[in-house]
Structures are given as structure tokens and as C-alpha cells.
Amino acid sequence: MIDLDGxxxxxxxxxxxxxxxxxxxxxxxxxxxxxxxxxxxxxxxxVDEITEQGGRAMAAPASVADADDVQGMVDDIATQxxxxxxxxxNAGILRDKSFAKMPIEDFRxxxxxxxxxxxxxxxxxxxxxxxxxxxxxxxxxxxxxxxxNFGQSNYGAAKMALVGxxxxxxxxxxxxxxxxxxxxxxxxxxxxDGLLPQTELDxxxxxFVSPGVLHLLTPEAPNRTILCAGAGGFATANxxxxxxxxxxxxxxxxxxxxxxxxxxxxxxxxxAPASGExxxxxxxxxxxxxxxx
Numbered sequence: 606m607i608d609l610d611g612x613x614x615x616x617x618x619x620x621x622x623x624x625x626x627x628x629x630x631x632x633x634x635x636x637x638x639x640x641x642x643x644x645x646x647x648x649x650x651x652v653d654e655i656t657e658q659g660g661r662a663m664a665a666p667a668s669v670a671d672a673d674d675v676q677g678m679v680d681d682i683a684t685q686x687x688x689x690x691x692x693x694x695n696a697g698i699l700r701d702k703s704f705a706k707m708p709i710e711d712f713r714x715x716x717x718x719x720x721x722x723x724x725x726x727x728x729x730x731x732x733x734x735x736x737x738x739x740x741x742x743x744x745x746x747x748x749x750x751x752x753x754n755f756g757q758s759n760y761g762a763a764k765m766a767l768v769g770x771x772x773x774x775x776x777x778x779x780x781x782x783x784x785x786x787x788x789x790x791x792x793x794x795x796x797x798d799g800l801l802p803q804t805e806l807d808x809x810x811x812x813f814v815s816p817g818v819l820h821l822l823t824p825e826a827p828n829r830t831i832l833c834a835g836a837g838g839f840a841t842a843n844x845x846x847x848x849x850x851x852x853x854x855x856x857x858x859x860x861x862x863x864x865x866x867x868x869x870x871x872x873x874x875x876x877a878p879a880s881g882e883x884x885x886x887x888x889x890x891x892x893x894x895x896x897x898x
Contacts, residue, residue, distance in 0.1 A: 607634055607819060607820070607823055608634060608635050609631060609634045609635045609636035609691075609819075609822065609823070610635035610636075611635070612635070612636045612637070612690040612691060612822070613636065613637045613638075613639070613682065613686045613687075613688050613689050613690050613691070614631050614636045614637070614638050614639070614689075614690060614691035614692070614693065614822060615638075615639040615641060615665065615678075615679070615682060615689055615691070615692050615693070615726070615730065616628045616631070616638060616639070616640060616641060616693040616695055617641040617642075617669050617692075617693065617694055617695050617696035617722065617726060618641065618642060618643075618669075618695040618696030618697060619638075619640045619641055619642055619648065619651055619693075619695065620640070620642030620643075620644055620647025620648050620650065620651055621642075621647060621651075621794075622792070622794035622811055623695055623745070623790055623792050623794055623811045623814060623815075624640075624641075624642070624693070624695040624696070625651050625654075625811070626792075626810075626811035626812040626814065626815045627693055627695065627814075627815045627818045627819075628640050628651055628655065628662070629651070629654065629655060629658075629812075629815075630812065630815040630816070630818075630819055631691075631815075631818075631819060631822070632655040632658070632660030632661065632662055633658065633660060634819060636691070636822075637661040637662065637663075637686055638655060638660070638661070638662045638663075639662070639663050639665040639678075639682045639686075639689075640652050640655075640662055640663070640664055640665060641665040641666070641667055641669070641678065641696065642664075642666060642696075643666065643667075643668055643696075644666065645664060645666040648664040648665060648666050649664045652664045663682070663685060663686075665678045665681065665682060666678075669694075669696045669718065669722030669723075669725060669726055670717045670718050670721060670722050670725070671725070672725045672728075675722075675725040675726055675729050676725075676729050678729075679726075679729040679730055679733070683733060688733060688737055689730045689733045689734065689740075690734070690737070690739060690740065690741065690822075691740070691741045691742070691743075691822040692726055692727065692730050692740075692741070692742045692743070693743045693745070693818055693822075694722065694723040694726055694727070694742070694743065694744050694745055694767070695743075695745050696718060696719075696722050697715075697718060697719050697722075697745065697760075697763075698714070698715060698718050698719075699715070699757075699760060700712075700714060700715050700759060700760075701756045701757055701760070702756060703755070703756050703758075704758040707758065707759060711759060712758070712759040712762075715759040715760055715763050716759065716762065716763050716766070718763075719760070719763035719764065719766075719767065720763050720766045720767065720770070723744055723767055723770060724770070727742060727770075727774065730742075731778075731783070734778070734781065734783045735778075735781045735783065738781055738782055739781075739782050739783070739824075740778065740781065740782065740783035740784070741783075741784055741786075741821060741822045741823070741826055742771075742774065742778075742783065742784070742785045742786070743785075743786055743787070743788055743818055743821045743822065744767040744768070744770065744771045744785070744786070744787045744788070745764075745767070745787070745788055745789075745790065746764045746765070746767050746768050746771075746787040746788070746789045746831060747760065747761070747764040747789055747790075748789055748791065748833070749761040749764055750762070750763070750764030750765035750766075750767070750768065751764075751765065751768070751789060751831070751842050767787065768787055768831060768844070771785045771786065771787050771829065771831075772829065772844075772881075775828050775829035776829075776880060779828060784821075784826050784827070784828040784829075785828065785829065786821045786826065786827060786828065786829065786830045786831070786832060787830070787831045787832065788814065788817055788818055788821065788832050788833075788834060789831060789832065789833040789834070789842060790811075790814040790817075790833075790834050790835060791809055791814075791833075791834070791835030791836070792809050792810065792811040792813070792814050792835060793806035793807075793809040793810060793811065794811060808836040808837075809835055809836050813834070813835065813836055813837045814834040814835060816834075817832050817834040817839055820832075831843065831844075843877045844877065845872075845875040845876060845877050846875060846876055846877070846878050846883070846884060846887065847869065847870060847871060847872055847874070847875045848871070848873075848874040848875065848876075848887075849868075849869050849887065849888075849891065850865055850868045850869055850891065851891035851892055851893075852865050852869070854892075
């Protein structure tokens, strides 16, 4: 039985949908939950639900896109509960439109909320986690970022940026036992209204995603994982690198690359590198260079 008793978790965008479902489950499993939402009323409503069920929670209204707002919120949580052990970066918005028709303001706004919102929250909780020698951070990515989705260039770019943020923070936080992972949910929230038939939406209830978030907040959580979740099913996505091939450094390199394209793209021996440096090491090895000890 997973028990988060004694842990303090901040869930952003938790006034409804996925964030609310996460907050309710985390509180049920013993965590003290800081319920963030742009709307104080929505945040308090979820807090009331949690306390009525015997859990512990506090409202933490703030705009994650405002760094000062976020720092004030984190300071309030730390003052009341003394620590923050977990952060679920769930807050987000949609401004869907095909790329050619999308106002640049809509692109920028989505990036601000999803990417900079997560950055502000991570920066504010990081010193607390580092000083306690423990932290669990969950980024909310999406299949729109991992695989693309028509009309969501802004949302997809933001969601893939969160994967990149996770990749580096998971390396930098490891020595302090700060583990950073991603959840890629498929859930019947306002974002899917009118896009899927009701029979499918019934299988995609937000609370079916939340067990994945719970697992990523435990002491036994993995590090640097992209966990896909929906309808009670779970899978992991991976950014892999094929074995590739040395092609050429001469004037005919473009033609050589075209000729060797099947070998360059052969996925039979692909791997998930431990860091970005691995790509460069592989390319140097193909060129016959190895670093001396």
C-alpha cells in the first residue's frame, strides 16, 4: 500500500480535471496537498473536498506564469508545512489553431503557462528539496508534443520542452535524490470536450491517470521516465538513438548520406542514451576517435 503520510505535495492547476483528481488521490494516500489554481474559489473547492474526506490540504491560488506569484505561494506552503516533497506541474491552457492561422500571442501564452510555469515552480521548490535531500517532480507532457497533433503547434512545442527540462533536471537533481519524471495523460477534461464520442470519454476519466502520478511521487519512483497513462493503461515513451553509421566528411557526404540512409535509420540496435553527451561520443566513435583515459 503506497503511503505518502508526512509528505507535502504541490499540485498546480488542481482546481478541476486532472489536477483535482491527482490532489484527491494524493490526499487519500496521506499527503498534505497544496492545491494551486488561478481561481481561489476553485482551489478552495478542492480543498473542501479533501478535508471532508479526512485529508489535509491548503488552497494555494497563484498564476504559475508569474515568478513572484509562484515564489510567494511556495513560501506560504513552506511556512505552514515546513517542506515541499513533491511538485506536480499540471497547470496548462489551450489555444488551438493551425500554425498558419495562429496569432503569435497565442503561441507565446501557451509557452509561458506550460513551460515557464513549470520553470518558475521548479526553481522555487528546488532549494527546499535540495536542503531536505529529497524531491519528486512530475512534468505533464503530452502525446501532442511526443508525436504531434494537428492544430497544436504551440501546445506540442510546450509539452516537448517539458521533456527536455525533465531530461536535464533529472541529471542535476540526482545527487540530492530529486527525481524528475513526466506523465503524458489521456483524459476526458475540458481539453477534449467535443473531440471524442462520449463512449470513449467514459473510459478516459482523469482519476485513471492519477495512479501514475502517485507512483512518480514515491521514494521508489524512477528517474527520467516518460509515463503515458489513460483508461487505466500505462506505457513508457523513450527518446532513442539508432546505432547509425559513419558516412563521410568529404565533398560527397550528402550523396553518401542518401546512399547509407537505411543504415543510419535502422532501429534494430537503438538505445536510450544516459545523457546528451552520448550522441557526440557515438559520432566520434564512428569516426574512429576514442577519448584517452
